[in-house]
Structure formats: C-alpha cells, structure tokens
Amino acid sequence: MKQTIGCIVRSILEKEEKKMTFRIKPAMLKIAAAAWLLGATAAMADTTLEFTQWWEPELPAGSLRKIMDDFEAANPGIKVTLVSGPYATTRDQISVGAATGTLSDVVGLDGAWVNNLNAQGALADMNPMMDASKFDKAQVADIIKVDGKAVMFPVASFVYPVFVNLDLAAQAGVTKLPSTRAEFLEAAKKMTHADKNQYGWVLPLSLQTPSGVQNDMMSWVWASGQSMMADGKPALEGKPVVDMLTFVKSLNDAGTISPGIATKTEQEKVEEFVNDRVGMMIDSLAHVNLIRKRNPKLNFDLIPVPVVEGYTGKRGLPYASWGIGISAASKHQEEAWKLVQYLMSEKVNAKLVSLANAFPGNVNAKPDFVTSDKAFAKAFEIFKTGYLANEFTGLPVAEDLMTQFDVQAQKMLAGEQSPEQAAAAAQKGWMAKF
C-alpha cells in the first residue's frame, strides 16, 4: 500500500517536474533573449572613449575620474576610460600611437608635440566639429592651429611670471620691483653677494631638459610683445633675440646669475629660490604651493617679466599648457568632441584648473583660488592684462630646437662667441629643421 502511494506521489511529482521544466524553458529563453537584447542595445549605445593624458597623476587623487563620471552622467551612452601616466611616458606613448594608428580617441597634448603629430596625420581638424556644433570660439583662450587645422585647445595654462624674494630685495635696497630690463639688471646686481652664495637671478640651461630656453630666455622676448619668428620661419638673427641674448650675457658678465648654469635644472632653480640663494627667478605659477611648503617663511611676490625700455603694450606671458586634441583615427570623433567641449566649458574648466592651480582655457572661467589666495590673485591680474605667448607651441621638434639654442647660449656664456654669433648659429640649426 505504502509502495503504491509512493509510486503515485512519485509519478505526480515527476509529472509536475516535467510541467515545470516545460514552463521554465520558454521563460528562461525569454530572459536570455531579453538579457542579450539589453546587452546588445547597451553595447550599441555605449561608446567608450579612451583618453590618454598625464594630468591624472598630477591632480588630487580621483578628481579627474570624478569629472569624467560627471561627463558620463551628462552624456548617457558615452563612457570614458582614462589612460594615465607620467608626462614623459605619455609623450612616448602618444608618439608610438600616432605612428601605429592606435592613438586614443582623445589625447592630452603639449604644444611642443603638435607639429610632429600633425605631420604624421594623427590629429583631427576640430574646425568642422566647431562649425557643426556652433561652438563659440571666443570663449577659448587659444586655438592651436597647424597648416590651418585646429588641432589643440589649451585646457589649463601654467604661466611663468617672475618670483621676487622680497626680503632679499629689501636687504639689497630694491624698493621698486623691476619693470624694465635695465631695472632688472640693476636689482639683480644689488641682490648679488657671491661671498654669501647669494645671486640676483637663476638661469637653468641643462641639456637634460632644455625648457629653460623657452621659460627663462625667450620669455624676455615675448614679454615685450616681440617674436622669435617672422613669416612662420625662425628669425633668431633679428633684433629681439639678439637683444635678449645680449641682455642675458650682461647679467652673466655682471656675475648676477647663480653659477652652474649649464647643468642647472628647473627643480634646482626652484630649490635655490626657496633657500634664499637667488633673489629673482622666472618660474611656473604651479610651483607656488611647493615653494610655500618648502619654506613657509619665504616672503615673495610675483611680477610680470620685465620689458625693453619704452614698451607700453600688452605683455606676452610665457606659459606651458595641458592641451587637448582628437585622434584622426578615432571612430568616435563626435563623442570625443563632446568630451573636449565639456572640458572647455566655463564651469568644468574652472573646476579642473582650480584643482590644477592653473589658469583656464575658457576665458570666462574663474578658478576659485583666485579669490582665496593673494599670490594667485596677483598672477591672475597679470594673466588678465597680458596675453599667453609661447612660440614653441606648434613648431617642429620643439625640444630639439631648444637644445640647439641652449648649446649656442652656453657657448656664448662660456665666452666662446658673441650674442650675434650665437643667434646666427642657432638660426642655421633651426632652419635645417624647418
């Protein structure tokens, strides 16, 4: 009896199980189909942009990712993958990516690279994108063009004013901070006391990083509204560059430049300023917080780079920038342009440059440190009254050009040649690269 009941129950259960299996199968199929459809739709809708840059490691942890998350939220269907690394690694990665056609959709750029990348056909022309989206060109501080193609926007700019050690200036009797080259020379002479290892100015011309040519030498030319170029070609034998070299030589001959020029790097320049060993230096505004951290007691002020006698026009302000561009090989240029627009928009740009302690790429953006910090406020004033100037941006093999100029400047400072000869030799070397 028990067995019979057991058999009946088993047979009912088996039947039910079969029914369930029969019922479950279509349901599972439906779910699988829905999942596939959902996945496929998501895959179709989601575009993943790759954004290679060196900014993330230089910003507070997670801050660039947060901006990307906000962008993703504002642009459903677009995801951004950040490919971050140190500056030099990023530079090499971008060069190789340009050569192999594997450049990321959006790339962080230094002005010194764009000419080479453009020659490789690696950068997209953003002119048609700007026109199609009716982008207001007046809102951006600069558009870097090569052969008429808009290839880069400076997103954040790090300007290079003159830092003055006010205590050293006061001790030397410099009451009025220099505004012209002659005043600068006078102030440098007064601040120099070689017996105390104290000098008026510092000039880093290490060949390891020849950026001193751009930041500490050519900045004198640009500050006076002059140029090292003429009709798109080098004009190093012209009066502006020769005068600048003569001026630098006069500073050196007067013994006002801290020794070790030929191997001094930018970091060492900052260290010497921090340690009260030099009275004045041209340096990036990005170093303000570093200087304060290294020597909280240091009393310093910022002034624009002095100009030639009688110049009253707008002053060119040397700068280095975090630029942005779009890969010509990108299959998602439309989405990439959206990201570029987003980073160049007033609010986002202000947020980004506030994090980076830089000046904005959008002229309407106002970084928050400008109101909260006296030194930055002063620098912002200098920035507002002048214009950004860096003629190395967009030049072919910019670093090589700097190295060549550097070698000739070193020869001049070593007494091996005159400023005119240095300018002529550098001109010859540069022309070969154009």
Next chain:
Amino acid sequence: MTRQKRSHHKLKRAVAPYLYLSPSLVIISLLMLLPMVTVIGYSFQNSAVLRRDPSFAGLKHYQAIFNDPVFWASLWHTLYFTCMSVIFHMTIGMIFALMLNSDRINPMLRNILRVLYILPWLFTAVIIAVIWRLLLEPNGVVNSMLLQLGIIGSKVEWFSSPETALHAVTFANIWAGYPLFMVSLLAGLQGIPKDFYEAADIDGAKAYQKLIFITIPQLMPIIISISLLDFIWTMQVFPLIWITTGGGPIYSTEVLSTYTYKLAFSSYNLSQASASAVVILLISLGLTLFYIRYQKAR
C-alpha cells in the same frame, strides 16, 4: 624495418637537444634577437616608427651620423670615459683588494673597510648621480674643502664647465664602479697558493717583486675578463651622464648613449638614432667576440 627504426632513433637523438633548448631559444629570439633586428631594419628606413609606410633609405642615416662632428666627439668622449674608468677601476680595485687581503691589517678594521669599500656598489646610478651633483656643485662640499685647503682659488663649476665636466663624470663613474674589481680580485687573491710566497720569501724576494712576479700573473685571467666586461658595460653608461650633465655643457660630455637618446627622443629622428645604436652594437659586439675568444683560449 630495423634500419628504419635505427634512423628514427638517430633523428630523435639529433633533435632532442634542440627541443630541450627550444624554450630558451624562443625567449632569446623574442626578447633579444627580434628587437635587435628591428632596430637594424629601422636604421635603413626613412621616418622609421613615425610613419606607417617608411621608405628604404639605404646607408643615408649612417652617412648622416658619420658626417656629424658631434658623433665623432661623442665617440672620443666615450672612449676617454671608458678607458679611464676601466684603468682606475682596476688600479683602485687592486689596491683595496690587496689591502683587504693583507694580514698586517687588524681583522676587525679589515671587516669595517670591506663594508665601506663596497658601499658605492650598493647605490643605483641615479643615487650616485645625485650624490655627486650635490658634492660637486659650485657651492658644494668639495669646493668648500678645496677652497679652505687653498688648493683652488675660486669656486670650480665641475659639471658646468666644458674644461672639467668630462673629468668630473669620469671620476663619479670610477667611484661607482671599482668595487666589482675589488671583490673579484679579492676572491682571486685568496685563491693564490701560499707556497708561492713562501718560496719567494726563501729566495729573498721583496714585496714589489712578489706583486709583479706572483700576484699579478696569478690574477691575470681575472683582470682580463673583468676589464673586458667593464669596458663593454662602461661604454653603454647612460643614466649617470644624463642626470649629472645631460651631455653638456655644450657637447663636452656627450657620449654615444646620450647622443643616441637625443636623436631618438629630442629630435624624434628614430632612423638616425637606430643607425647610432647599431654602431654601438657593432663596437660592443667586437669587444664581446674578443672576450669570447679569450675565454675559449683559456
């Protein structure tokens, strides 16, 4: 059938060693041979790496570097830097090894010296470069001491002056590299049988005679082997020179490695940089062959 089996067995025996070697052969091919061949290929191309369709350039890039006076200056600086380094590595290494092997020095002091002398070997090239930059900077410790002793009249810009820069980097490299010789020679000294010296003592030999006629001949195989290896390694030194002088001032410390680096990463002329790298490869290869021959002859 038996013949077939025998030939199959023979084939197996012939192939077996190559099968055992195949993993390392594959790794060496991928990690060494392939990059080497690729760089040699680049040196014969125009716009290598930077263009997707580079054209054949023939020997153009080799001609360009051979016509560049900076290349010849770099070659000369490389030879000076290398030869001086090897000679002084050997001399200092020998003196310290003899000192550490001597019974006349207190064992305790000997152990302390052993640690002190080997210290430079423990630092990386970057640390060595930073140490010497700080010591030799115009306001550094070395100038201060020399000024106080009255050896120099004014501050010397050791790394920044074209007259002293090459000597200064060579000096830093000598300081960094002598422990290799010291350790190798010390091991060699400890292996020389005492009987030789006892026999020399009976014959009335003086200390310098024992050094010339026993110690140096006994150490000769080590001296030659280490010197050749040191020559090959020193010729390729890059970080020490790059961090201390960057090849400057002017071109006074430009060596083949910095010259090649600048061509590649400052001028982005990867074709010429490859040609320069091939020249370094050929010089190193010549020395390596010489080393292998010497080892075989032994």
